[in-house]
Amino acid sequence: MQKRRATIVGFTAILLWSFLAVFTVGSAPMPPLQLNAICFAISGFIGLIWVSRGIGFSALRTVSWKIYAFGTLGLFGYHFLYFSALRLAPPAEAGLIAYLWPLLIVLFSGLLPEEQLKRQHIVGAVLGFTGAAILIGNGASMSVTALPGYALALACAITWSGYSVISRKLGGAPTETVAIFCVLTALFSLIAHFAFETTYWPSEPVTWLSIVALGLGPVGIAFYTWDIGMKKGDIQLLGVTSYAAPVISTCVLVLAGVTQASWPLAVSAALITLGAVIAARTNSRNTDSELTGGDI
Template identity: 35%
Template sequence: MHPIHSPVVVSPKFSVCAALIAVTLWSIAPLLAELARAAAPLQLTALTLLAGALATLPLSRRVPMQACSLGWQISVWLGIPVLIVGAVSSYFIGMRLAPAAEAALITYTWPVLFVLMSQWSRWGRLQWASVAGALIAFSGAAILLLPQALSGGFGGAASGYGLALLAACCWALYSWLGQAVPVSLTPLLPRLLLIACAITCAASLVWEGGAPLPREEALLAGIALGLGPYGIAMVAWDKALRFGQASLVGSLAYGVPILAALLLVLAGVSAFDWRLPTAALLVVVGCLKAGR
């Protein structure tokens, strides 16, 4: 199964601008998630995905999926919605169980995982620079977790950190599939988000059956999450991957941890600590090293 490259010639500036839009919107996601903290996490996930589907609805059009193999069709219609559900719900739940800035930073290690997947799928091996970059990036996350580990364990936060890492893996695999799939995901995104929303609604009914509806602030924050970070940003990211160079596009996403941490500190959600900017810088440096 080899991707069919688009015959359309697009300026490299287009992919860079699209990636920057996605990066900016993703940077505000942790802050919006904190504002929606009062909502049940799966209920918030369903609301976010529904808003994202509505935001991307004008882009929907028919795609010749019959030209793809059965494996790719299953990957698109089932695999991608499951990855979206896993990424968004794990992220929201992880930020409830662990400090917001730390959980967000762990999630934003996904670009280095995406670079490693891209290299392995293209060449069947990993470059030493990429492995070193991954170690540097995850050492940044380790700086944040080390004090808790030395003071007697993580407590309930360990599950939150694990879910944040799961969200990172889901986003990395989603990005890899978005680059490898033989068709553009943008026209399919509204339907994929609706499928993901249906899956999340079913899960919410099972595990959060009695959860009250979100209040006004949480409701607005959830809608904003869907319209921006999980709506427009996902379309922009798909366009950037489709028409841009993977290493260049991936490197632009490395600024998300610093911007997200800065916004959380400025908003008063997270207290300023020297470990936070140091860890964010290490994540960015590690991702840049891996991208090269």
Template identity: 30%
Template sequence: MKHYLYALGAILCWASLPAATGSSLTGMSVPLLMVISFCCAAIYLYAQDVVCTRSFRIYFPDCKVSLLGIWGIFGYHYVYYTALNKTPLAEAAILTTTWSFWIVVFSALLLFRRIKLSIVLTALAGLTGAAMVIAAGKDLVISMQYMQGYMLSLLCGLIWASFSVGLSKSNMKANPMTAFTVYAALLSVLMYLVSPAHPVPSAQNILAAMYLGCVPLGLSFFLWSQAVRGGNMVVIGFLSYLTPPLAVLMVAIVNGETVSEQVIFGMVVIIAASIAGRFALEQKEECS
């Protein structure tokens, strides 16, 4: 049970970003955003490690796992931020949410050694619910001019899903996320130095990027690693569908807004799909 609480904690961290920062990240270049956020994430996780382990040493995993971390942490966020710059926000958010679907599918495939139709259908239902939440009150238009952004958004889903499932299969006693964020921070600084001039960030930009680094990145990375290295990835995949509705609910609470019926219905669909997926998983485990 604790692994699913860790997963929910990470999901709440991700969901808090829109409510906490609003549009304060608008106008920042991708390299600058990555430098500030990953440096803050690395500092946060290192300080947390020092407090928890009473050691100043950083645990660096072997080369194979380190490459997995660079792929999942640096690679995902670079592609994600780039996709948001090339695609309308609602469409990008829906397409990047496919990582929840792929986590369920990849994990079920590894667990049962073949595709289970019931698992796939419930995963698609959860994805549909998430899309309903994101699309509420917005005009969705698929345009060829944004095709590159669409492809990058879909790639985000595959990167984070493969990283999460790969991390769940790695046998590590220590949490590798501090090392992963150090790698990402160093690569971000390098990318920033070789890229063209960037607009000067405002104080709001910097504060929002620092929050992004400490909570939706730093704290969530620790919680997500704890979750995937011990919990059932199929269940965690279903839980991750809750990210969009929780984000909408937090924004509504902070701004005193009402939540639309479509958002509520989408959340009901997600919860129903999660329950059905868990039931299907239990049935398949009993038959195995």
């Protein structure tokens, strides 16, 4: 798959994650770990069907257990840390800290031997984070008593950015392995749910529609397309454009009537768009240089 096409495929994950908030609101009041178990069970089931009709399960048996362990820890660890952070700290502040992961992806990508981190990438990432900070942190204030939650949110950001960047090094492992990651994540989430939560089964159809939508999209197909983007696409551009997720998410919430439009949304959208354009222009020049055999 060509790099540009893989980048576009990876961006679909960002679009799907933009619906995470509205579907999560619709899935309330189901406990987060129970919700996690159900959603990943759905996404794992989708993946297993894909595997059975594609490369077959025999191909997955050749994959090292270390890769399965890595992927499962990445998916389960991120969501466990994220939900725990939101329990121990105010959602706005915890969400802002957790959303350091796009910036960390851009910075960590410079450690990869085949990637070159340029000043424009850093500028674009900082602009994007500033836009996300205005959007997510509007009206928020830090609390000392919530420090454990903030620490978990930071660990959450490091976990997902590390998972994403290291996935680049595992380019030889087929994307179909994500199906096993999802199944194992569902299993561990179920175990954690029984250990820490009280089971709740909703009766409202809207709640179940939201849960199924989560499992199909933001906590489902998104992980498969993100894996393709991380392994074969432009990892730095995807890192910068990931800041589009909170903006699109807020727009969706506004359209759904869950929240109201405000000036921070417009300012953050402008900053995030500017950061993405700067990074995109940098990568476009790099591509043109590679095609012509030199600098332009």
